[in-house]
Amino acid sequence: MTPSHMTRVTCAALVAATATLAYAADATNPPVKARQEAMEKIGENMKTISDMAKGDRAFDAAAASAAAAAIAETAGTAPALFETQADDPESTAKPAIWQDFGSFTEKAGALKAAAAAADMGSLDALKASMMEIGKTCKSCHDDFREKT
Numbered sequence: 001m002t003p004s005h006m007t008r009v010t011c012a013a014l015v016a017a018t019a020t021l022a023y024a025a026d027a028t029n030p031p032v033k034a035r036q037e038a039m040e041k042i043g044e045n046m047k048t049i050s051d052m053a054k055g056d057r058a059f060d061a062a063a064a065s066a067a068a069a070a071i072a073e074t075a076g077t078a079p080a081l082f083e084t085q086a087d088d089p090e091s092t093a094k095p096a097i098w099q100d101f102g103s104f105t106e107k108a109g110a111l112k113a114a115a116a117a118a119d120m121g122s123l124d125a126l127k128a129s130m131m132e133i134g135k136t137c138k139s140c141h142d143d144f145r146e147k148t
């Protein structure tokens with residue numbers, strides 16, 4: 001196995017873990033619930049892609065493209081969903097979001113761009129695209145989400 005191949009497999013596992021581990025109890029405060037639902041939708045679509053990358057689901061270019069498109073679309077709604085500071089005991093959002101909303105918006109834009117640019121034409125392309133998308137999840141969660 002080449003080092004770059006290793007990196008890819010490790011990253012696929014990490015992204016898969018991110019997509020599945022992250023389901024916490026649901027918030028009840030409506031704006032918090034709405035933004036968590038958007039994130040869950042992003043997570044479910046990411047799981048569709050990572051399941052194919054791991055071989056848990058047959059590669060299906062159309063389904064993978066639809067998942068990437070849904071991620072891009074939902075990422076586009078994130079700035080509006082997070083704009084007003086709202087809290088809930090079940091929220092893992094950090095107050096830093098509202099101290100640096102410009103950076104938060106940029107990171108949502110980076111996810112949208114990576115998902116929109118995803119190439120799902122082959123399994124190898126899917127794995128590479130998933131890594132690019134996954135980096136943008138991590139970049140935002142590192143700064144703006146409590147570790148769960």
Ligand code: HEC
Pocket residue numbers: 018019022023024026032035036037039040042043046071078090091092093094104105107108109111133134136137138140141144145
């Ligand atoms: C622009 C920043 C940002 C990006 C990009 C981002 N997230 Fe999130 N995500 C958050 C924040 C903030 C929360 C915590 C929301 C809360 O609990 O109020 C969160 C929460 C979640 C949750 C938990 C939702 C719940 O019900 O508690 C999942 C799952 C999730 N993200 C998956 C992903 C995946 C997968 C990606 C990439 C494909 C991604 N996120 C990209 C900011 C982001």
